[in-house]
Amino acid sequence: MPRTPRWIALATTAATAGALFASVQAPAAAAPAERPAPAPAEGSLVDEPWVIAHRGASAYRPEHTLAAEKLAYRMGADVIEPDLVPTKDGHLVVRHENELSGTTDVADRPEFADRRTTKTIDGRSVTGWFSEDFTLKEIKTLRAVERVPDIRPDNTRFDGAFTIPTWEEVVALWERKTRNPKYRDVKLIPELKHGAYFDSIGLDTEEALAESLKEHGLDGEDAPVIVQSFEPESAREVDERVDTPVVQLIGSGQQELTTPEALDGIAEYADAIGPDLRWVLPIGEDGRAGEPTALVADAHERGLLVTPYTLRSENGFLPEGYRTSDDPTAYGDYMDYYTAVLRTGVDGVFSDNPDHLREARDAYLDERA
Numbered sequence: 001m002p003r004t005p006r007w008i009a010l011a012t013t014a015a016t017a018g019a020l021f022a023s024v025q026a027p028a029a030a031a032p033a034e035r036p037a038p039a040p041a042e043g044s045l046v047d048e049p050w051v052i053a054h055r056g057a058s059a060y061r062p063e064h065t066l067a068a069e070k071l072a073y074r075m076g077a078d079v080i081e082p083d084l085v086p087t088k089d090g091h092l093v094v095r096h097e098n099e100l101s102g103t104t105d106v107a108d109r110p111e112f113a114d115r116r117t118t119k120t121i122d123g124r125s126v127t128g129w130f131s132e133d134f135t136l137k138e139i140k141t142l143r144a145v146e147r148v149p150d151i152r153p154d155n156t157r158f159d160g161a162f163t164i165p166t167w168e169e170v171v172a173l174w175e176r177k178t179r180n181p182k183y184r185d186v187k188l189i190p191e192l193k194h195g196a197y198f199d200s201i202g203l204d205t206e207e208a209l210a211e212s213l214k215e216h217g218l219d220g221e222d223a224p225v226i227v228q229s230f231e232p233e234s235a236r237e238v239d240e241r242v243d244t245p246v247v248q249l250i251g252s253g254q255q256e257l258t259t260p261e262a263l264d265g266i267a268e269y270a271d272a273i274g275p276d277l278r279w280v281l282p283i284g285e286d287g288r289a290g291e292p293t294a295l296v297a298d299a300h301e302r303g304l305l306v307t308p309y310t311l312r313s314e315n316g317f318l319p320e321g322y323r324t325s326d327d328p329t330a331y332g333d334y335m336d337y338y339t340a341v342l343r344t345g346v347d348g349v350f351s352d353n354p355d356h357l358r359e360a361r362d363a364y365l366d367e368r369a
Helices: 005-018 066-074 110-115 153-158 168-176 195-200 205-215 232-241 260-266 296-303 336-344 354-369
Strands: 050-053 082-085 090-092 117-121 125-130 227-229 247-249 270-276 348-351
Touching: 050 066, 050 260, 066 168, 082 205, 090 168, 117 227, 195 205, 195 270, 205 232, 227 232, 232 247, 260 296, 270 296, 296 336, 336 348, 336 354, 348 354
Parallel strands: 050 348, 227 247, 247 270
Antiparallel strands: 082 090, 117 125
């Protein structure tokens, strides 16, 4: 049976008290010249849509570093997202992918040159250096670099400044931060990557995370941790191992998970869905947001919260109708786009720019008042 009554009560109470929560790029759909009417208050299952810091405040610091997470706390995020992949010796480290060359200096480290290899990950051939081929001690010698330097050149000044954090370090930071009343309602929303692949090579990331949650007393249904995965079997396994809320992520190629029948099944093991924004708010021919799909209403009908991904403020990431110049590094009309997303009745949104999303949320709540 769906566990949504408990989850909705938890979310609404936390949002009322302060805020419960503070991936892939957000497409959109055709919007008329006039802004559409605000979504009715009952469109969302929570009092305030959550600001979810995508890989920390990753628009301002290299993603998935403790520095990016610390900045996200200061910017008012309600939830911090760390993606988790395993090391060779079974530790969970914080990277968006197990292939390390896009976000670390591993390719420039001659001592690891012989680790470069090609693997098939989820049916896709990938060449590079992989977390599962390194011990934690070795990964701790690497340094983070900016993933998209052409769009975020300012972040390159931090290249080499930060180490690769572990999940345990993220939890330790959260424990320190939430001792401060200012941050006491902040949650963590870890994402497990490539569960089936890691199972196939003897690395059970679901078990590793579940054991860590139990050790920290974060495995209960009211825990300030929400676990997410794109793989239904991985999400189901987490649901079986711990009582923490679960989010079924829905990627751009997983349209089959957006049907009412699929949502019926998801509601049996998950408390929320985290869809690619195209499944919530398509982009029309004019490059602007058009009519929302039925996904939010369908999910809410089944008691599932909806937390889509990902809002980014630079022209290089925004839909064409919200770009203000040809400069991909400059900010576009993010406020208009972010507000259009919030008007769909979603319960939270992931953003690389948690400060911008919080600004848009405040404006959206003002117009709804």
